[in-house]
Amino acid sequence: IKTYRYHGALLIAPTREEKALLMYLHSGERTEFHFDFGNRLHWFRLDLEHYNRLRLEQDHSDDYQTLSEYDLRKTALEQSSMVKEIANCNPKALYFQENLITGESWYYFRVAFPHDGKPVKNTFTAAQIASAAEFKKRLLGMGAGAMYSGSSIQLDRIMADQLYNIQRVETIDYIGYSMEHACYVLGNVAMKGGVLHEINGEDFFDIGKLSIKSLNKSVTLSIKRDRDAYRSDWVNLLWAAFGAKGLAALTFWFGTLFAEQIRATQSSYPFLEVVGEAGAGKSTLIEFLWKLFGRNGYEGFDPSKSSLAARARNFSQVSCLPVVLIESDRERMGEEKSHIKSFDWDELKTAYNGRSTRARGMATGGNETYEPPFRGAIVISQNNPVNASEAILSRIVHLYFDRSTQTAASGEAADELKYLSCEAVSGFILAATKREKAVMAEITAKTRDYLKELRASPHVKMPRIAETHAQMLAIADALSLVIKLTDEQKTALKAQIVTMAGERQQVINNDHVLVQEFWEAFDYLDGGDLSILNHSRDASLIAVNLNHFLQVATERRQQVPPLRDLKKVLKTSSRRKFVDVKVVNSSLRGTQSQLATQSGSMKCWVFQREK
Numbered sequence: 101i102k103t104y105r106y107h108g109a110l111l112i113a114p115t116r117e118e119k120a121l122l123m124y125l126h127s128g129e130r131t132e133f134h135f136d137f138g139n140r141l142h143w144f145r146l147d148l149e150h151y152n153r154l155r156l157e158q159d160h161s162d163d164y165q166t167l168s169e170y171d172l173r174k175t176a177l178e179q180s181s182m183v184k185e186i187a188n189c190n191p192k193a194l195y196f197q198e199n200l201i202t203g204e205s206w207y208y209f210r211v212a213f214p215h216d217g218k219p220v221k222n223t224f225t226a227a228q229i230a231s232a233a234e235f236k237k238r239l240l241g242m243g244a245g246a247m248y249s250g251s252s253i254q255l256d257r258i259m260a261d262q263l264y265n266i267q268r269v270e271t272i273d274y275i276g277y278s279m280e281h282a283c284y285v286l287g288n289v290a291m292k293g294g295v296l297h298e299i300n301g302e303d304f305f306d307i308g309k310l311s312i313k314s315l316n317k318s319v320t321l322s323i324k325r326d327r328d329a330y331r332s333d334w335v336n337l338l339w340a341a342f343g344a345k346g347l348a349a350l351t352f353w354f355g356t357l358f359a360e361q362i363r364a365t366q367s368s369y370p371f372l373e374v375v376g377e378a379g380a381g382k383s384t385l386i387e388f389l390w391k392l393f394g395r396n397g398y399e400g401f402d403p404s405k406s407s408l409a410a411r412a413r414n415f416s417q418v419s420c421l422p423v424v425l426i427e428s429d430r431e432r433m434g435e436e437k438s439h440i441k442s443f444d445w446d447e448l449k450t451a452y453n454g455r456s457t458r459a460r461g462m463a464t465g466g467n468e469t470y471e472p473p474f475r476g477a478i479v480i481s482q483n484n485p486v487n488a489s490e491a492i493l494s495r496i497v498h499l500y501f502d503r504s505t506q507t508a509a510s511g512e513a514a515d516e517l518k519y520l521s522c523e524a525v526s527g528f529i530l531a532a533t534k535r536e537k538a539v540m541a542e543i544t545a546k547t548r549d550y551l552k553e554l555r556a557s558p559h560v561k562m563p564r565i566a567e568t569h570a571q572m573l574a575i576a577d578a579l580s581l582v583i584k585l586t587d588e589q590k591t592a593l594k595a596q597i598v599t600m601a602g603e604r605q606q607v608i609n610n611d612h613v614l615v616q617e618f619w620e621a622f623d624y625l626d627g628g629d630l631s632i633l634n635h636s637r638d639a640s641l642i643a644v645n646l647n648h649f650l651q652v653a654t655e656r657r658q659q660v661p662p663l664r665d666l667k668k669v670l671k672t673s674s675r676r677k678f679v680d681v682k683v684v685n686s687s688l689r690g691t692q693s694q695l696a697t698q699s700g701s702m703k704c705w706v707f708q709r710e711k
Contacts (some may be wrong), residue, residue: 113137120144120183121174134186134258139214142185143254150180150379186250189213189243194302195267197223197316201470207263208303211243221303229259233707235653269304274475275319276419279360283307284420284533287321287394291533296325306455315443318417323394323526330527334388334520335583340513342385344596345499347589349374351597352497353389354582355575356422356477357532361540362571363454366547368495370568371448371478375485376501381514382481385501386424388517394526400424400481411443412458412472415451426481435597445488451478452495485667490608493562497572497597498604531557533584546574559602569601580587612669614661619675621660623654635686635702642676643684643704652691676707 106126113119116137124146131146151538154176165177190212198205206223213219220243228238232252239246248255271280277284283292283305290297290305290312297305304313324330338346352372355362359369374382386399403411403425415423451457456471480486486496532539550570554560560569576593579585585593611619622644626633633652636643646663653660660666671678686702 113264115273117178117181117183121177124177124181125173132257134254134261137189139190139212140185141190141248141250141258143184143186143250144181145184146177146181147512148180151176154179162635172301181477187239187248189239189246191239191248192248193224193229193262193266194221195269195304195311196263197269197271197313197315199271199273201273202474207266208269208523208573209242210302211239211246213246217244229255229263231255232287257496267311269313271313271315271341272419273315274314274417274419275314275321276421276475277357278312278419279359279364279475281312283310283312284536285312286323286529286533289325289470289530291530291536292537296534297327312536316417319395319421321394321526321529322396322522323529324523325527327527329523330531331519331520331524332583334392334517334525335585337517337520338388341510341517342381342501342514343371343505343510344589344592345501346385347576347585347593347601348497348596349385349389349499351572351576351579351593352477352479353392353422354579355531355543355571356539357420358364358536358543359420359477360454360475360578361536362543365540366567366571368453368567369477370571371452371480371492371496373480373486373496373498374501375480375482375498378483378504380501381506382501384514384518386479386481388520388525389422391520391522391525392528394522394529396522400426400479401425406443408458409460411447412460412476415476416472421476422479423476424479424481427483442523445486445492448478449491449495450474455654466525485607487612487614489672490674491609494562494604495568496592496604497600498607499570499600528582535581538581542578542581543571543574546577547571550574554598554601557598557601560605562605565601565604565608569597569604572597572600609674611673611675612621614666614669615660615673615675618666618670619673621658622649625649625656625658632688635688635704636687636706637687639681640709642707642709643686643702644707645702649701670705673707676710679706679708681705 109122110119113122118134119137120135120142123133124130124144127133131148132144134141134143163171192210192212194208194210196205196207206225207229208221208223210219210221222242224235224238228234230248231256232248235255236248239248245298248256272278272281272285275285275287279508281292283290285305288299292307292310297307299313300306304311338350342349347521349372352370355369362369374386376382383399387397388397389564390396401414401424406414451474452473459475463470480496485498485500486492539587547570550573551566554566554570555563557566560566576590576597580590590709610616611695622633633644633649634642635645635648646666650660650663652692682704683701684703684704684706685700
């Protein structure tokens with residue numbers, strides 16, 4: 101009770117001097133200490149010699165005989181102590197946070213003001229709290245007008261009191277799911293073990309023995325937690341606007357919430373490619389799917405506009421959320437910008453298995469490197485299909501949208517999806533992550549069954565295509581645990597995924613469109629008894645000099661793809677398998693053809709003949 105009365109007296113102390121005296125009399129030991137009053141930081145100092153002299157005078161003076169011992173001490177203290185303001189605000193250390201990967205650490209502070217201004221919260225480094233000058237500069241930069249005028253010794257005493265046994269908060273440098281903590285950190289909410297937690301007043305999540313927060317400020321999720329505000333009719337709108345393909349895109353999007361867990365059990369998670377005609381609704385679809393996760397007004401980023409470092413950071417800032425690459429097929433208007441390193445799809449190979457897309461050296465004296473794993477899922481949205489190697493194409497589940505199926509009803513449904521607010525549908529991510537355990541059990545159980553079915557299909561030959569689409573079929577089953585789908589919608593969705601598997605196999609079997617055009621032109625120009633383009637002396641090979649090919653095609657008035665684009669895809673040729681680019685001894689030298697070469701050696705692209 102005595103302690104409670106003391107704290108109550110501190111709370112209602114009318115002046116800063118009264119509060120300082122209460123603190124001194126309670127402690128009875130410290131002659132100097134800091135305290136806050138009215139959200140200002142003050143320093144109390146007692147002149148002990150003056151105090152002792154006054155106490156002796158009291159003992160020998162008749163004027164003080166009527167006062168109690170407490171009043172005598174208080175009177176002497178008032179005359180021998182000094183209270184000085186050392187900060188026009190009240191900085192308070194809340195907790196210690198550390199990035200274990202980079203070794204950086206910070207102290208998280210809240211700074212309150214005596215005026216009506218809202219308290220500000222931000223970090224101080226160890227160096228900034230170890231020096232009065234650095235502390236003053238950081239405080240001024242953190243809060244407008246916040247000023248510290250104390251000494252370094254006073255700051256040391258303040259920090260010694262505030263930082264003793266300070267709370268530690270674990271951190272992650274991304275938004276989404278943390279495998280180490282088995283917890284979703286989604287902006288201002290967190291989900292662990294199916295239980296929703298809200299962020300506390302000190303900007304971290306206090307979940308039992310776990311204290312955690314995200315350091316990432318780039319990705320902002322605004323998730324509505326009110327169940328009554330959640331609209332579940334968006335599923336039928338999506339069906340009306342985009343049909344089974346829209347549900348297939350939703351299935352992949354839903355699966356990204358569990359990409360880390362799926363990779364942990366099945367070692368991979370596929371990429372999604374959404375391509376099609378301009379105006380087919382690709383952007384509308386992706387922006388709406390983002391709203392389901394609480395991200396409003398966002399579609400993706402253009403990797404061809406980004407540096408390698410920027411792309412690596414985009415890939416690293418989310419976990420169990422999509423990373424959307426848009427418009428990376430954009431033409432450069434016929435201008436070759438050699439100073440800009442173009443985006444290579446092969447950079448994404450390792451992301452399929454959740455491995456790092458880029459490593460960077462650490463700022464240490466040793467040979468440490470930082471290779472953050474890829475924790476998200478790749479979504480590609482553009483007008484033209486991806487031009488890449490078979491290794492990339494086989495990792496992709498592909499959706500093509502055109503305007504042929506658009507009707508007035510689908511347009512109205514798409515418009516309604518477009519104008520749905522983030523608050524109305526963002527409850528989906530909470531409903532999905534809440535059922536993490538059930539969803540993963542369903543995916544794990546069903547993937548094997550669907551894998552057997554697809555492997556038995558005559559339309560699917562490549563094992564990786566069977567694996568990626570088996571995962572999609574299993575995720576489609578798990579989707580029914582979160583939203584209500586009609587039997588018609590379930591049947592159409594599964595049929596769509598099976599069709600996508602067959603189409604992907606066909607793409608793998610076929611050459612790229614530009615490669616097909618090249619061989620059509622080659623066969624036309626090189627046909628007949630007289631060979632005028634094939635420089636190879638080996639009957640099993642075809643050797644083509646591209647400049648010679650372009651010369652012949654131009655003279656015969658044949659339209660051929662630009663050599664710059666052709667060189668990017670010729671290595672993927674499967675009908676006539678690419679061998680190498682090398683110098684060959686031309687077989688056309690000295691022939692009667694007017695287009696024969698005059699030199700014996702030619703740099704050629706070499707391919708195997710068809711069997």
